[in-house]
Amino acid sequence: MTENVLEQPHTLPKVKIDSPTSEPKWIRRSLITISVLFLSLFLLLPLVMIFMTAFQKGVDVYLASITNSEALSAIRLTFLVVLIVVPLNTLFGVLSAWLISKYHFKGKNILLTLIDLPFAVSPVIAGLIFVLLFGAQGLFGEWLLERDIFIIFALPGIILATLFVTVPFVARELIPLMQAQGQSEEEASHSLGANGFQTFMRITLPKIKWGLLYGVILCNARVIGEFGAVSVVSGHIRGLTNTMPLHIEVLYNEYQFTAAFAVASLMSLLALATIIAKNIIEWRTKEVSK
Amino acid sequence: MSIELREIDKHFGQYHALQKISLSIQPGELVALLGPSGSGKTSLLRIIAGLETLDEGTILFDQKEVVHLSAKERNIGFVFQHYALFNHMTVFDNVAYGLKVRPKKLRPSKKEIEDKVIELLSLVKLEHFAKRYPSQLSGGQRQRVALARALAVEPKVLLLDEPFGALDAKVRKDLRRWLRKLHNDYHITSIFVTHDQEEALDVADRIVIMNEGRIEQIGSPVEVYENPASPFVYDFLGNVNLFKGRLRKGELINGDFSFKVPGSNLDSEQETVGYVRPHDVAIEKEVRPNTVKATVLHIHPIGATIHIELHRPDTNDYLEAEITKEFFTQLAIEKGDTVYIHPKQLKVFVPEDFSI
Numbered sequence: 001m002t003e004n005v006l007e008q009p010h011t012l013p014k015v016k017i018d019s020p021t022s023e024p025k026w027i028r029r030s031l032i033t034i035s036v037l038f039l040s041l042f043l044l045l046p047l048v049m050i051f052m053t054a055f056q057k058g059v060d061v062y063l064a065s066i067t068n069s070e071a072l073s074a075i076r077l078t079f080l081v082v083l084i085v086v087p088l089n090t091l092f093g094v095l096s097a098w099l100i101s102k103y104h105f106k107g108k109n110i111l112l113t114l115i116d117l118p119f120a121v122s123p124v125i126a127g128l129i130f131v132l133l134f135g136a137q138g139l140f141g142e143w144l145l146e147r148d149i150f151i152i153f154a155l156p157g158i159i160l161a162t163l164f165v166t167v168p169f170v171a172r173e174l175i176p177l178m179q180a181q182g183q184s185e186e187e188a189s190h191s192l193g194a195n196g197f198q199t200f201m202r203i204t205l206p207k208i209k210w211g212l213l214y215g216v217i218l219c220n221a222r223v224i225g226e227f228g229a230v231s232v233v234s235g236h237i238r239g240l241t242n243t244m245p246l247h248i249e250v251l252y253n254e255y256q257f258t259a260a261f262a263v264a265s266l267m268s269l270l271a272l273a274t275i276i277a278k279n280i281i282e283w284r285t286k287e288v289s290k
Numbered sequence: 291m292s293i294e295l296r297e298i299d300k301h302f303g304q305y306h307a308l309q310k311i312s313l314s315i316q317p318g319e320l321v322a323l324l325g326p327s328g329s330g331k332t333s334l335l336r337i338i339a340g341l342e343t344l345d346e347g348t349i350l351f352d353q354k355e356v357v358h359l360s361a362k363e364r365n366i367g368f369v370f371q372h373y374a375l376f377n378h379m380t381v382f383d384n385v386a387y388g389l390k391v392r393p394k395k396l397r398p399s400k401k402e403i404e405d406k407v408i409e410l411l412s413l414v415k416l417e418h419f420a421k422r423y424p425s426q427l428s429g430g431q432r433q434r435v436a437l438a439r440a441l442a443v444e445p446k447v448l449l450l451d452e453p454f455g456a457l458d459a460k461v462r463k464d465l466r467r468w469l470r471k472l473h474n475d476y477h478i479t480s481i482f483v484t485h486d487q488e489e490a491l492d493v494a495d496r497i498v499i500m501n502e503g504r505i506e507q508i509g510s511p512v513e514v515y516e517n518p519a520s521p522f523v524y525d526f527l528g529n530v531n532l533f534k535g536r537l538r539k540g541e542l543i544n545g546d547f548s549f550k551v552p553g554s555n556l557d558s559e560q561e562t563v564g565y566v567r568p569h570d571v572a573i574e575k576e577v578r579p580n581t582v583k584a585t586v587l588h589i590h591p592i593g594a595t596i597h598i599e600l601h602r603p604d605t606n607d608y609l610e611a612e613i614t615k616e617f618f619t620q621l622a623i624e625k626g627d628t629v630y631i632h633p634k635q636l637k638v639f640v641p642e643d644f645s646i
Binding site: 184185187188189190191192193194195198202203206207 | 339340341360361362365366367368370372374375376377378387388391392436439440442443
């Protein structure tokens with residue numbers, strides 16, 4: 001230590017810096033304002049409008065609009081499609097993800113591209129493909145007609161079109177997850193004497209369950225909301241081949257705004273439930289990976 | 291159980307990972323597969339386990355062919371470098387897994403499984419951790435759980451893939467001792483893969499040194515260390531100083547200095563390399579016959595041994611010497627001093643098997 005006591009420096013002027021990399025206050029404030037305004041205008045306002053219009057003529061009209069036979073039939077059809085399509089695409093998604101992450105084989109990239117195809121193709125075109133294949137003038141049209149099998153303008157067509165559009169959701173969610181997790185736990189399971197099925201049920205499934213559920217929820221949301229492809233193949237037969245989105249369109253085109261928005265409000269509720277479920281799962285996944 | 295490998299060949303695409311590997315392992319032996327990364331040691335272990343297929347060759351367990359058997363049917367225990375524990379199961383369930391997945395006829399009762407798991411957990415000193423999840427354990431504890439899990443199925447062969455590779459130095463040493471002891475108590479035929487020569491020398495009964503898909507040498511730790519079969523082995527098993535020069539009637543001429551290679555009377559046109567371990571470099575303060583001048587560059591005391599970096603002005607080579615602390619004090623040298631050195635032992639490989 002030196003003898004000289006160092007002169008205390010004068011107190012430095014205080015500069016308030018929240019973070020060395022942050023922007024000035026006015027920029028931050030205006031950015032936040034712009035985002036909030038944008039989101040309110042394009043997301044929140046429409047949602048509020050849906051419910052306001054739906055209840056415009058009172059609760060009675062609202063209830064009547066969603067409980068008349070055509071609305072109920074649309075709701076029923078939508079749920080029927082969900083019950084068939086979601087499990088099928090879940091199964092396909094798990095199988096293809098397992099195949100792609102576990103094995104090396106020729107044509108793996110082709111399979112990956114095929115899985116992505118529905119994302120790249122417009123849903124309307126997807127619907128048209130099925131009309132061209134199975135419609136009355138289509139490739140298999142005559143053959144099907146002779147045997148009294150109806151695909152286009154009937155339930156099978158709606159299911160096929162929806163299946164096509166929602167193929168990627170589960171598979172695309174699982175492939176990167178399973179590739180990142182690797183195979184060593186499965187290998188450990190095999191070396192301990194477990195067979196393939198035991199390994200899948202006891203090791204793989206618990207490892208991927210949150211990712212799988214996430215994919216299923218997204219797939220489910222898309223199945224409920226699918227409009228384009230279904231619109232082409234359904235034929236808009238009231239009370240028979242109208243799903244909820246198609247039913248809303250029909251009502252809207254007939255100037256039955258209240259009824260259209262009433263059904264739309266139901267779909268919005270489903271969407272909200274989906275978003276909440278999705279967030280819970282995202283939160284859970286983070287907890288697990290901690 | 292004895293293991294016999296005959297002419298194992300394996301390609302990964304264009305890459306020739308294993309080239310005609312033959313090896314036989316006696317029952318109860320603890321063998322180390324030692325080599326740098328990419329030498330094929332892990333591939334060989336995975337092929338023995340049945341986790342990887344082979345292109346050609348045969349594997350015999352107790353003289354019975356097992357190539358067509360899957361990992362599930364080979365009755366092996368496999369320990370992975372990164373543990374591969376089942377993270378969604380407790381420690382207890384991890385260890386019990388191999389017993390629980392057995393077909394009903396062979397599955398022990400619940401009570402028997404419980405007893406076995408507790409016995410194994412106390413063997414690895416983790417009996418109080420049964421209800422924990424792997425994420426709540428340290429690396430060393432996790433690897434012990436993995437060992438207990440592998441032992442639960444009473445394997446005839448224990449295969450360990452860099453089992454201590456992901457652990458810190460202290461835990462590594464403890465687990466090494468522990469594995470040695472476990473092996474002495476149970477005499478289960480074990481093969482472990484490592485790239486750490488110290489680990490292999492310390493634990494194994496026999497060491498198989500691999501390089502670029504081939505076996506370079508097989509032998510006991512003393513054999514491979516004292517009599518390396520190739521320059522690669524010499525270099526891989528410890529630090530080494532190179533004395534490059536030509537042979538004249540069995541004498542290696544290297545700068546201002548020559549060394550009589552024992553048992554050799556060769557002449558070589560090409561440059562030959564003499565290999566000298568750092569602890570075989572003798573340091574003198576005074577000029578003696580058959581020594582060469584060097585300058586002390588650095589002195590690193592590492593525990594009881596002192597590592598000294600030297601520079602030879604005649605050949606412009608850098609050398610490393612290791613001496614004891616006692617001798618260092620006697621010698622009383624400092625950085626920058628001039629000393630005289632000579633190799634106490636020097637190994638020359640005939641030019642044909644050069645690879646360095």
